[in-house]
Amino acid sequence: TPEPTPEPTPEPTPEPTARATGPSGRTIYAYPDVMNDNSNCLMDDQYPNFFLQNPETNLFDTIGECCDAFNYPCTAEPTMEPTPEPTPEPTPEPTPEPTPEPTPEPTPEPTPEPTPAPTSPKPTPWPTRPPTPDPTAQPTRAPSPVPKFWYPDIHAATSNCVFGSDFDVWMGIADRRESYLFQSYDDCCARHTCPLGASPNDDPAER
Secondary structure (H helix, E strand, C coil), X not given: CCCCCCCCCCCCCCCCCCCCECCCCCECEEEXXXXXCCCCEEEECCCCHHHXXXXXHHCXXXXXXXXXXXXXXXXCCCCCCXXXXXXXXXXXXXXXXXXXXXXXXXXXXXXXXXXXCCCCCCCCCCCCCCCCCCCCCCCCCCCCCCCCEEEECCCCCCCCEEEXXXXXXXXXXXXXXXXXXXXXXXXXXXXXXXXXXXXXXXXXXXX
């Protein structure tokens, strides 16, 4: 057997320190404050019970580890010591001397009487410009007719596609036109449900 070493073996490693527990008896961990929708981490024993199902992703040894995991802008670890000594006692003396006595004399002379008449000139008896002439009785050009399409009759008791220009205004908006206005009955029914075996209730050739 080998000769024993002249020096003793190093001291054994100390026992692992036990984790602190909180008032509820549970172990204290750092965890994200998701229940209050806050972007910061807390460190106590009040974490939600479901965090215990995945502790490796929800519970941490330090505030810093929690903030790093969730990219929270945490500033520093919480202090373990109580806050410093309280603020000193109030001063025994009262506040400085009160404001001086009011002046015995009244304020300076009041402002003079208002002017008896306004400074601006009198208004003119007639308007400065004649009003615009009466509008024309007829519009200058006839309004363009609303184009007709096949569209889903969403107000009917039974869903179906109809032809005409009485569709809701919002159906003609650019980003919705493709989904609600069609060139044929079949195209409309392919996008919107028509009754089984139904036929067009209006022929575009007759309009």
